[in-house]
Amino acid sequence: MRIDDESSGDVTDVAKVPTSADVAREAGVSQSTVSYVMSGKRPISSTTRRRVEEAIARLTYEPHAGARALAGHRTSTIAIVMPLRPTSSAQRLMTFVEEITLAARERDYDVLLVTADEGPAGLRRVVGRSLCDAVVVMEVGTTDERVTIAREVRAPVVVVGIPEDGDGVDCLDFDFAGAGRLLVEELADLGHRAVDVVGWDPDVVADGYNYVPRFTRGATSAAEDRGVELRWHLPADAPGLRTTLEQVCAPRPEPHGLLLVRAFPEVLRSLSEHGLRPGRDVDVVALASDTEAQAHDLTATATRPREVSRRVTARLFALIDGDAVPGRAAAETVPAELVRRGSTRRP
């Protein structure tokens, strides 16, 4: 074994990446002291602290994440399991990811991305391999195997969505039922007795995302309460969509109400091509992001991804810190809010 004295470097030394031992030598302290300076887990005299910090800066030392994880039993990483397809808008997903990542960075955590096409195995893998300390599962289905696994796994898991059997799992989501109710009530308030609803694509419905039936239930129950008839249309490619548009844009004797679960540009374009102007000839409400709703001037409820993300990360870090018991809290729901814009007449 080669002796490690300070003058042993060859002339053509490759720039080795410095370790905490190098920092210790440079600062004239022990390696463990360097570790404690970084973690702050024990009192350090200000002079040693300064010398160590200067050595760190001189060598541009960075701790090895793997070694840390191995010795410290924590990775400082959280995993996000993404949904299979952009079922809600890509915008919404990006907002989630962005918000969670920023919150993580504030605590010096990193974010690992897992695609849902790995299925339940992905969840098992990232915690099994100790790739993360906690997991966020986005957009779970009504019955989702990953919810079961969330209970078995030895890391905290927060689930976005309200699955059928969510007992013992930390669930959290936007209140889609409340949104459905709010949108129908708005049209009812405007005097509509019948409402056309353009719902989700059949394949989105088939995926079993639980927010679809929740929204539907909210809308349906509000419709019953207010004596409104809901006529559901499912958009699809070419022919199916055309039929929907014809029905939705057909001339009516009475005022017409339209509820969109997304800001379908095709539908809005079709309306205007038929001479129907939102806010004048037809009242249109939608489930859409603020950005979309603004661009299309739609009265809408946004699904508030930022607020949901905030609560997700709060819950997650509470679990990580041991400030909360896993699966103990009831499913949490972020209330819906309606913003009126030009696509509806004023009540």
Add this chain to the structure above:
Amino acid sequence: MRIDDESSGDVTDVAKVPTSADVAREAGVSQSTVSYVMSGKRPISSTTRRRVEEAIARLTYEPHAGARALAGHRTSTIAIVMPLRPTSSAQRLMTFVEEITLAARERDYDVLLVTADEGPAGLRRVVGRSLCDAVVVMEVGTTDERVTIAREVRAPVVVVGIPEDGDGVDCLDFDFAGAGRLLVEELADLGHRAVDVVGWDPDVVADGYNYVPRFTRGATSAAEDRGVELRWHLPADAPGLRTTLEQVCAPRPEPHGLLLVRAFPEVLRSLSEHGLRPGRDVDVVALASDTEAQAHDLTATATRPREVSRRVTARLFALIDGDAVPGRAAAETVPAELVRRGSTRRP
């Protein structure tokens, strides 16, 4: 130290996560054999292999990623540095992330997400801490400090975008100049001598993303070649946008050409409210994703995020495998293609 015999477990043993040593004991082989079975880096007799694999299955063993990284000097992780805001569409970014993640998983790599708000430090951090083996930097600016750091850092970096000084860095992007050229030429072919262009928001321009000037150069040079006059409009909130819309929707004596750098719903809506129908009263071309273009029935060039991602990952893994020399290849560009839809008359 406690002796590690097989009957030492207390009655109330917490389920310890198994290590390769546990697998070895269970299979009656040495720990190194387990390692070699998993890596395939040396020949193993079929009987041993079977016994080890069965033991792995019985114990549901998963290797500890940190320990692997420490001992193996590789993390099997690639990092993606995201842009600050969704400058191009969120859809486009999600597609990038999705495509890169899938390609990574095919090689048993994971993906770490880094937000650009960390700035150049983020790039330094993830490779300094050995959190990844390689990095993709999304949407670099015309002059971007991260490009400089990409050269210094000891891990392969592929950059999406064509920065001013990209020498010695692996750059790759969609051919925005070609797209600008293509779109202008299409309008020229339709007989337009003057074209209104609705460009990027001023704050996007201010961010210095280099695809903006590239697109502009392509469009401008095509306009000069074809004797077309380009009138640039920059959208903005409320008042600015209103002015733009008035100018763009003003009645004209001659046929009118319109080029959008995004599928601005506000602009399209405004057109139809002014009774101007794309493909009849005005020819509209756009830089927009297939999804958007289809929804709005726009003649458009897509920015092909999937194809760009494919080339990014190909390049990245070539660098990781040592099949390519870093910074050696010229900047690579994915050609633009135009798809005609209902928003333009047939030539």
Add this chain to the structure above:
DNA sequence: TTGTATGCGTTATCAC
């Protein structure tokens, strides 16, 4: 074809 032994760079428990 398999086993032994060492080191990877931290954290954390002792001792002083």
Add this chain to the structure above:
DNA sequence: GTGATAACGCATACAA
């Protein structure tokens, strides 16, 4: 307030 030192779980050079 600081310094040795034993894990942590795996990869791999060296033996057999």
